[in-house]
Amino acid sequence: MVERADSGATSTVKAAAPRWARCRTGRWEEYARGRRALTRDRVLAALAVLTAGLLAFHRAVPNSGVRLGSSLESFLPWLGLVVVVLFGLTLLRRSATALVALLLPVAAWTYLFGGMLLPGSEPGAHDLVVVQHNVSDENSDPTGTARALTEASPDLIALEELVPPALPVYERTLSPDYPYHAVQGTVALWSKHPLTDARSLNIKPRGITEVWNRGLRAVVHTPHGEIAAYVAHLPSVRIGASGLASAWRDESADLLGRAVAAEKLRTVVLLGDLNGTVDDRGLSPLTSRMNVAEHGFAFSFPAAFPLARIDQVMTRSATVGHIHTLPSTGSDHLPVAARITLG
Missing domain, CATH: 3.60.10.10 (Endonuclease/exonuclease/phosphatase)
Structure with a gap:
């Protein structure tokens, strides 16, 4: 800390941080931002994998007690909306990891329900x-x-x-x-x-x-x-x-x-x-x-x-x-x- 006299008044001025400290702080903030971005990408990828699992293995969801399996299966096609939302977030994040993971629920939904979109017989x-x-x-x-x-x-x-x-x-x-x-x-x-x-x-x-x-x-x-x-x-x-x-x-x-x-x-x-x-x-x-x-x-x-x-x-x-x-x-x-x- 440096003290300086000016017109009879005393003021206190903080000395600038050394360049090596500023460099280290900037790198740490950049590293932290990267870690947060990686975490968000992993969360998106995990949600994509979970959605794919629910689509592909919905029969494995337990049905005793609260009938969770039947509840899921009653609205199973609507998991396609979850896929759409995840796709939008993936584009917003520009995450290659999440985009690759998103191929799993897309493939599962298409296998289960893609044929329903076709016109059928004449x-x-x-x-x-x-x-x-x-x-x-x-x-x-x-x-x-x-x-x-x-x-x-x-x-x-x-x-x-x-x-x-x-x-x-x-x-x-x-x-x-x-x-x-x-x-x-x-x-x-x-x-x-x-x-x-x-x-x-x-x-x-x-x-x-x-x-x-x-x-x-x-x-x-x-x-x-x-x-x-x-x-x-x-x-x-x-x-x-x-x-x-x-x-x-x-x-x-x-x-x-x-x-x-x-x-x-x-x-x-x-x-x-x-x-x-x-x-x-x-x-x-x-x-x-x-x-x-x-x-x-x-x-x-x-x-x-x-x-x-x-x-x-x-x-x-x-x-x-x-x-x-x-x-x-x-x-x-x-x-x-x-x-x-x-x-």
Whole structure:
């Protein structure tokens, strides 16, 4: 420290740090910045690897207790948004390490869902068109809903949550083009082709004690031969503080899977609100036995902002070439339509 007299006043002036000290300080700050940048790059790379692991090995996520595995699988395609965000951050950081790591989730997502983005078969290259819709027991416009479902000119229309007061409206509206129909409880099937052997399906979980009839099976006599058509509405799932409550849904899916396995007709078409996505292991009794849509995401619920497709079309000895949603009706679900190739 240096003291200097000036006009009778005394002032104190700090001496400048030596050049070697300034050099060492600058190098340390540069080193610290480099370490922080490297840490951020490693965090991005680690997040990319974690996302890839969740996509590729989602079945390894435990499903006991809070049903974490099913919760992840219900929204599995949306991990693609995580990949997009990580890609943006990688470009911002200009990190080669993170960019290389990001190739892993991109490859995993593309393998799982890339085919869903393809257009599928030509519109005329199919044998049947089917429509599946949970029409909602609170639907205030059943007439408009019925008319909307016919816009796709389907061969089969499957409905759930069909309450008794609305049944005459659907019968009256659909009968001119769909003269054959079967109703069991709150599920129904309308068809352009003759139906026989319509009967109820017992898919009721043991814990439900009230009247509950939400499954039917009928034989459809199509120009391409007989097929067994199943319509089902599996129990709802709830997401709360204790996780995903899906025990009844899973039990009902198992009963439905056993019924399909016992079906004697070779070709089966299953339509229904299954309250689960095809990636959800809770539906494995069905997805392990049946074919699911090869093209199209068709997120159907909730109608206001669709996040998942829980309205499904599955087949045995047939192919679901493409599935898509139809315009919104008075329901909290969107209708889905699918093209099916038999054989």
